[in-house]
Amino acid sequence: MKKLLSNTGYIVKSRTITLALTTLCLVLLLPATATGKTTQDYQPSAGKLDANAGRSKELYVEPDFRFDTFKSMTVDISVVDLNGQPVSGAIALISNIPEDVLDLYDQRLEQKVLIGIVRSDEHGRVYQALELSSSVKRVLLELKIQSENNKVIIELDDTQYISHFFQVE
Known part of the structure; x- marks a missing residue:
């Protein structure tokens, strides 16, 4: 598995190359939101405010909502x-x-x-x-x-x- 790279003169393990390629692929394929470059908008769509929620993922809670009764x-x-x-x-x-x-x-x-x-x-x-x-x-x-x-x-x-x-x- 160990090979000499003929043009560079360095000995590189195949595991190191695999890690480098995996890291490069992950960096290139990550969406912009994962790198923190854009912010997520958590405001609901206007249609969801007027319609009844069918599932829990469709619920909207006002920002000042408190669970205390x-x-x-x-x-x-x-x-x-x-x-x-x-x-x-x-x-x-x-x-x-x-x-x-x-x-x-x-x-x-x-x-x-x-x-x-x-x-x-x-x-x-x-x-x-x-x-x-x-x-x-x-x-x-x-x-x-x-x-x-x-x-x-x-x-x-x-x-x-x-x-x-x-x-x-």
Whole structure:
């Protein structure tokens, strides 16, 4: 297998020649994307956005899509009376309400879904972590105290914090 190359004066193994030829063929036959010269476009075709996916390879997911189905929120509520004294033991209901409800007198508030019940401590404070569905966009806080100011609608944003100060009669 070992042969002298008559014109060069070097001894070359056939294995070395085979490796060199294989490497040369691979380099010449590789597509441009494998060498990093072009970038791949991962945006779906317009037709796939409007059609139902028949296979998993036809699915399109928005770039900001998250797999989380819940979000963690911190609830921070203070309850004081007209004299500024803390109201301990005040019970507050936290409910999910339809996203387009903006008014406390809207009839659609009847569609509320209870998320949780919290109670104020001896300092009139509620400070608690709460897990909500990611679909919750607006909540209703209701104090179970007879007062004019015992309800409030709070829109949830990306701050992951629900905070309100109640002053009750």
